[in-house]
Amino acid sequence: MSGISQQGYHHGNLRRAVIDAALQAISESGPAGWSLRELARRAGVSHAAPAHHFGDKQGLLTAVAAEGFAMFADALERAADDVWEIGVAYVRFAIDHRPYFEVMFRPELYRGDDPGVRSGHERAAGVLIAGAAALAPRPADDRLTTVAAWSLVHGFTSLWLSGALPESADGDPEALARSMIRLVFGAIR
Amino acid sequence: MSGISQQGYHHGNLRRAVIDAALQAISESGPAGWSLRELARRAGVSHAAPAHHFGDKQGLLTAVAAEGFAMFADALERAADDVWEIGVAYVRFAIDHRPYFEVMFRPELYRGDDPGVRSGHERAAGVLIAGAAALAPRPADDRLTTVAAWSLVHGFTSLWLSGALPESADGDPEALARSMIRLVFGAIR
DNA sequence: ACCTTATCTTGACATTGACAAGATGGCGAA
DNA sequence: TTCGCCATCTTGTCAATGTCAAGATAAGGT
Incomplete structure (x- = not known):
């Protein structure tokens, strides 16, 4: 005993x-x-x-990242039919599952070659790329639009989580993100 | 001895x-x-x-952050007269001074109430806010445009540094960032 | 020449990640 | 049922770390 x-x-x-x-x-x-x-x-x-x-410790964080990417991919796929909502889902996931997100985008913490991590990662990337393609003003701007959309939502998320945005104190991240996305991609196409 | x-x-x-x-x-x-x-x-x-x-260790990282924010503010101020280039300067600073940047936006690592940190931070924020105001389509969208512009460049930077963008392997971050900013904010106003 | 004081060293302690070796008991095979 | 395998967990240990306390050193003004 x-x-x-x-x-x-x-x-x-x-x-x-x-x-x-x-x-x-x-x-x-x-x-x-x-x-x-x-x-x-x-x-x-x-x-x-x-x-x-x-x-070891890295192994534990790898398990967290794998689980996180799987949940993340699920969340994005659920929103995939409404292009505008993919970005909002991105932000919502990060805020609702903050500890996962904080590990997932810090690759030095875990083993990126883990099969579980890879599969979730690829699944999530697929949704983002397909969604951004639908937003691109011209097919030639596909890749650039993907980078822009991803940067926009990822940056918003990072800044929100780190407390850099004054709005972090009280505001509603989801609503703010939605307005921001509409402002930017409502104009672009 | x-x-x-x-x-x-x-x-x-x-x-x-x-x-x-x-x-x-x-x-x-x-x-x-x-x-x-x-x-x-x-x-x-x-x-x-x-x-x-x-x-202690946090004190050392606070010194790094303070120095970083001062250099960062200098870099942004140097670009402040050309609105489009502020974002590019943001990206360039992060990549040219990566170790500073990696500390600066991880506030749990250092003491954010340090006077040196605060002054550099405020100076940098001033440039960003003024720049974004010049990009806003309508004055009412000032704040939203600031958040969008900051999110865009910050997200691009984070993704680039973490290696999440495939372009990180070989491409030119400054050129890619410039195209992305023009795509987004060329359309918005 | 002296002495105040910032700078650096030595020594110590609790905590940590990692490894090795042993204890436990769940579960399938006979 | 009984036995034995082996995944699971414990105990013991090690070097390394962050931090603190106390002492050594020398730079620079008086």
């Missing part, structure tokens, strides 16, 4: 528990403001238990 | 040497991929010497 656990030697679902603890910790203090040992404590297991499921 | 130093007990300009070592280290492995002790080693001083100048 362990000196820590309340539920016997085996946790039952430690992998999930550690990921959830990581998401919580990332919400509180960013993707680097916590330790593996702290997560183990929160999950009620010994300090080395998480290693068995994730290898 | 020390066992480490080649130049006597006093370094002479340790503060600068540590900041430079930090910038170098951030270039190589991100804003979190190094240790204070490693910087001390690179500068040829003992492990606790940097603390005297910066207090």
Whole structure:
């Protein structure tokens, strides 16, 4: 019998528990403001238990990124039929699932060659590229429009999350993003 | 006499040497991929010497951010007379001074209430706001245009630096950014 | 010449990520 | 049912890190 656990030697679902603890910790203090040992404590297991499921810290963050990209791709696909809403879905996902997003776009934190990460990433990119193509004024501007649309929503998201926009304090990110997208891409085509 | 130093007990300009070592280290492995002790080693001083100048790690990153915002504001001000070029200057600064930029927009790393940080930040924000106002189609869209312009260039920069854009491999960021800005804001007004 | 004080060193401590070796018990095979 | 395999988890350990405290050094004014 362990000196820590309340539920016997085996946790039952430690992998999930550690990921959830990581998401919580990332919400509180960013993707680097916590330790593996702290997560183990929160999950009620010994300090080395998480290693068995994730290898090392980077492995855990890779699992978070993979899960995040899958959810992200789902969210974008759900909005894919209304071109204008793809960008809004992008922003909404980042704000509703902030800890995932904060890991996903910091590639030095995890292993980008992970199969789970790759598949979600490709799926999400597909929606964005197809959506931007529908916005392009001329087919020749396809690629440029994709870059512009992606930059616009990604930049808005980053600035909002980092608190750089004064509106972050009280405003509604989704509404602001929608207005912004209409202003820019309402004019472009 | 020390066992480490080649130049006597006093370094002479340790503060600068540590900041430079930090910038170098951030270039190589991100804003979190190094240790204070490693910087001390690179500068040829003992492990606790940097603390005297910066207090702690956050203090060092605060110094980096302050210096970065000052340089950033200078760069934007130099471009302020040509509205279209402000955004390009934003992108160019981030790419030419990547380690600064990577710290500046990660506020959890440093102390945002530092006077040096604040003054540079306000100066830079002034240029951006004034520039965007000149781009707005109607005065009522001032604020929205500012957010859009800032989001566009900031997003482009973040995506480029993180390697998310395929163009990051070989392309010319400045030229691509310029085309993108013209596409978007050439249409808007 | 002296001494104040900024600068740097030495030493120590708790914490961390990672590894190795051992303990536990779930679960299928016989 | 009984046995044994092996995924799961624990305990113990190590070097490295950030931070603090106390002492050593020398630069520069008086």
